[in-house]
Amino acid sequence: MDEKEPLLQIKQLKKHYPIEKGIMKKQIGMVKAVDDVTLTIHKNEVLGVVGESGCGKTTLGRAILRIVEPTSGEVIYHFDDKAVNFTTLNKKELRSMRRYVQMIFQNPYTSLNPRMTVFDIVAEPMVLAGTFTQNEIGERVRELIIKVGMEEKHLNRYPHAFSGGQRQRIGIARALSLQPKFVIADEAVSALDVSIQAQILNLLQDLQEEYGLTYMFIAHNLSVVEHISDRVCVMYLGRVVEIAETEELFYHPLHPYTEALLSAIPISDPTVKSERIMMPGEIGNAANLPSGCCFHPRCRYAKECCKKEYPVLKEIGQGHMAACHFAEQLNLSGIKELKLK
Numbered sequence: 001m002d003e004k005e006p007l008l009q010i011k012q013l014k015k016h017y018p019i020e021k022g023i024m025k026k027q028i029g030m031v032k033a034v035d036d037v038t039l040t041i042h043k044n045e046v047l048g049v050v051g052e053s054g055c056g057k058t059t060l061g062r063a064i065l066r067i068v069e070p071t072s073g074e075v076i077y078h079f080d081d082k083a084v085n086f087t088t089l090n091k092k093e094l095r096s097m098r099r100y101v102q103m104i105f106q107n108p109y110t111s112l113n114p115r116m117t118v119f120d121i122v123a124e125p126m127v128l129a130g131t132f133t134q135n136e137i138g139e140r141v142r143e144l145i146i147k148v149g150m151e152e153k154h155l156n157r158y159p160h161a162f163s164g165g166q167r168q169r170i171g172i173a174r175a176l177s178l179q180p181k182f183v184i185a186d187e188a189v190s191a192l193d194v195s196i197q198a199q200i201l202n203l204l205q206d207l208q209e210e211y212g213l214t215y216m217f218i219a220h221n222l223s224v225v226e227h228i229s230d231r232v233c234v235m236y237l238g239r240v241v242e243i244a245e246t247e248e249l250f251y252h253p254l255h256p257y258t259e260a261l262l263s264a265i266p267i268s269d270p271t272v273k274s275e276r277i278m279m280p281g282e283i284g285n286a287a288n289l290p291s292g293c294c295f296h297p298r299c300r301y302a303k304e305c306c307k308k309e310y311p312v313l314k315e316i317g318q319g320h321m322a323a324c325h326f327a328e329q330l331n332l333s334g335i336k337e338l339k340l341k
């Protein structure tokens with residue numbers, strides 16, 4: 001199989017939330033949570049998506065799965081030689097396609113129903129699908145719980161009996177119960193201790209190989225995505241500002257925002273000097289986007305034209321895209337060391 005075969009094509013996807021005021025709900029503005037995102041996710045790859053809080057990562061994931069309705073744009077899935085436009089499916093069609101795409105949530109403490117046993121939690125998607133016999137459900141639940149590193153005896157217990165890492169394992173088993181092809185993991189390890197994070201990342205990698213999965217792996221921490229991602233996409237205020245293969249992005253960033261994020265990664269080698277690039281202010285307001293390049297109020301390379309002209313995302317090197325007027329001129333600093341898988 002061609003490694004670069006697309007599984008998912010996202011075309012000019014937007015999710016804008018109206019800001020309403022008063023009992024007449026007069027619209028007084030718009031939050032551009034996701035604004036014109038175009039990207040392709042290939043079969044069997046892990047695409048890391050990073051950016052500060054509020055940059056639109058979760059909204060992008062939800063709009064791709066139509067958990068929230070996109071404002072405009074298209075999401076095309078390629079399943080078994082068929083191209084399916086998710087954005088135009090009716091509710092019934094969407095329900096039948098949902099089994100192929102699943103989401104693992106950030107918080108293993110709140111995402112599992114405390115009144116259901118582990119068995120019922122993992123089995124629920126299959127029960128709701130209504131196409132599996134009791135035997136099939138029982139067999140698959142037992143197989144999955146072992147695959148995620150737990151034991152059959154855990155199936156009769158309730159979520160409160162487990163640690164954060166174990167709960168996330170249960171969440172992963174549930175997400176895989178319908179044998180999806182594409183999984184969005186939204187900050188799946190962010191709430192866990194660092195040592196447990198590594199275990200869950202390894203588990204996700206093992207499951208990816210075993211089941212031939214494709215992941216979109218969302219995190220605000222670049223060091224987390226480095227470990228698991230084939231490519232990384234950096235978002236800023238609802239837009240993709242850079243996308244490249246992981247090693248290329250970490251060593252040779254082309255966007256000043258990526259350079260600043262990379263400079264914040266702690267380096268373990270004491271002989272290597274690194275300078276943290278301080279970005280003034282906060283990420284900004286998706287309801288009131290800065291003119292021109294949205295990053296200009298925080299960019300140390302900004303020039304007059306950056307305030308007026310919006311930089312489009314364009315390919316600079318092979319498969320390496322950036323949205324910066326000066327991407328080819330600025331010789332930006334990448335990371336000094338990399339602990340790639």
Ligand SMILES: Nc1ncnc2c1ncn2[C@@H]1O[C@H](COP(=O)(O)OP(=O)(O)OP(=O)(O)O)[C@@H](O)[C@H]1O
Pocket residue numbers: 017031032033051052053054055056057058059060220286287
């Ligand atoms: N239902 C909603 N109504 C209005 N605005 C929303 C809604 N959901 C998200 N937003 C806004 O959209 C923007 C993007 O939010 P989103 O949750 O997607 O960001 P994120 O990158 O996932 O952040 P975090 O890292 O904190 O999870 C934010 O400005 C947020 O306030």
Ligand code: SF4
Pocket residue numbers: 255256257293294295296297299300301302303306311323324325326327
């Ligand atoms: S376009 Fe200008 S402001 Fe935006 S990232 Fe590039 S240099 Fe900075």
Ligand SMILES: [Mg+2]
Pocket residue numbers: 057058059186
């Ligand atoms: Mg989020």
